[in-house]
Amino acid sequence: MASNEQKKIVKLNVMVHRKLNQVVFAEADKDFVDILFSFLTIPLGTIVRLLRKQSHPTVIGSLNNLHSSVENLEKRRFQKEICKTMLLRTRNAYGDECRKLELNIDDTEPTSFYLCQPCASRRIGASLLSTFDSSSCGSRLTPMTLRSRPNGSEVDGEDGVFVKGNATFLVTDDLQVTPLSTLATFRLLNNLGITDAVLLEKKSLDVDFEQVMKSRCCQIT
Template identity: 30%
Template sequence: MAPSKVSVKLLIETKGRKVLFAEAGKDFVDFLFYLLSLPLGSVVKLVREESMCGCLSDLYESIENLNEAYVQENQNKKSVLNPTSQLRVSGIPLLLSDHRESTTREFYTCPSSRGVGPNFHGGGHNYMSDVKNMTCPSCQAKMTNVWSYVSPTAASTGTVAEGGGFVKGVVTYMIMDNLEVTPMSTISSLTLLNKFKVKDVGALEEKVVNLGADEVLKLLKASLECKTVLSTVFLGN
């Protein structure tokens, strides 16, 4: 299982109540990068309970309430309301308990698809869908035969492998208040302190915070609304 909490160290300018930057490891950076691969429908589903601004949550709810009689036979509301990320990267700590992707994923083919059904040794079609009961473009039959995709994490112990995720481990990363990510270094830290015109080092405070599902939802919501995400989420600005 992915860790339920991820630790991040914040450097806070106490007088201005602002997070100058955060220090984090591979797990948090992998998660931030993963957010960019989430379909819009998944983002709306996650943050609409957090009083998301705008009308996308209303659009989402109207689709939920739409009677199936108005939906095309070869379409499915699930593909819009519960889309899955097309980016399949192993070892990412999703942190979102309601959005954990299974290590297996089902795909569907028609009865005449190659490899299944009566045409196993020849003929058949190559069409596949991740939504059940879609209509085969070739024979017009319903795509109901199940194939299972197994992700690279299925046989793992649940820990983040060194080669998994997006970025390399054994490196500390710097995350700015607007979520820009760069490798951490002493020079980069000093450069930033100069950029922020920090003269009183005593006014700086280090604070370690632990992110779980609740904090991540707030972070995701704030990233859609402002460019001071860390300060907003952890300092209540």
């Protein structure tokens, strides 16, 4: 990921318990919630790779061993050489949309498309298009440019990537996301046994790439 991507920040308001000095919940707009939701689009292998690159790498059980096994295997052990790249640099099907995020966690290269001309001439539909520069028949592939389908209901700058731009959300410490409302706030405080709102203090934070990567959704054990 480019260094300037890691320097970007998003604003976040958090409610902190004065006595415990712990974050109780956050009030987040579309930018932060879109980043959280984008985690669900990232292939598992990419998550493992990203967490291993951090200054304090996170281990996701045996998945780290599985990822290392693919890295260490010689290309000749795979069905095709490109298979190793497919496994280690898996494409995010929603990658184009994720690049619109204020902080894009997935550093996988933009998806390219390639056409197998011999297969196209023989009308073998399953083998026509690939997202990697390799074909099942061994033929040389032709790079293709696909045009996005226009969407008249979406106006750039107004809506978020996954959620609407004018919404505000309540995000709990265990990453439950709900629309922000007085009822939702009181219900959360009641569940946590907090009966006096004076115990809470609102603080504004600047969240960067490193802090997002340390969020609980990445700390899988």
